[in-house]
Amino acid sequence: MIKRLTKHGNSMALVIDRGILDLLNISTDTLLEISTDGQALVITPVRDEARRKRFEDALKQTNQNYGRALKRLAG
Numbered sequence: 851m852i853k854r855l856t857k858h859g860n861s862m863a864l865v866i867d868r869g870i871l872d873l874l875n876i877s878t879d880t881l882l883e884i885s886t887d888g889q890a891l892v893i894t895p896v897r898d899e900a901r902r903k904r905f906e907d908a909l910k911q912t913n914q915n916y917g918r919a920l921k922r923l924a925g
Contacts, residue, residue, distance in 0.1 A: 881905060 855862040871877070874895055881896040896902050913920075 851867075853864060855864055857863075866876075876882070876895050881902055883894045883896050885892045885894070896905070
């Protein structure tokens with residue numbers, strides 16, 4: 851399957867077809883890990899609950915520490 855990125859604000863978005871999302875059991879609540887080997891982009895659903903908890907804790911801490919600055923940058 852070949853896809854093209856679409857403009858989404860100041861970013862780019864990749865639209866994933868419903869069939870693929872259903873096959874992988876991915877919903878809007880599913881966290882996705884994005885990694886690269888320098889040549890390819892790899893998107894993987896996060897299924898490890900301990901890892902998810904660490905991610906959510908890190909995100910919460912980041913928002914507490916830098917939330918205002920990030921909002922100013924986004925605005």
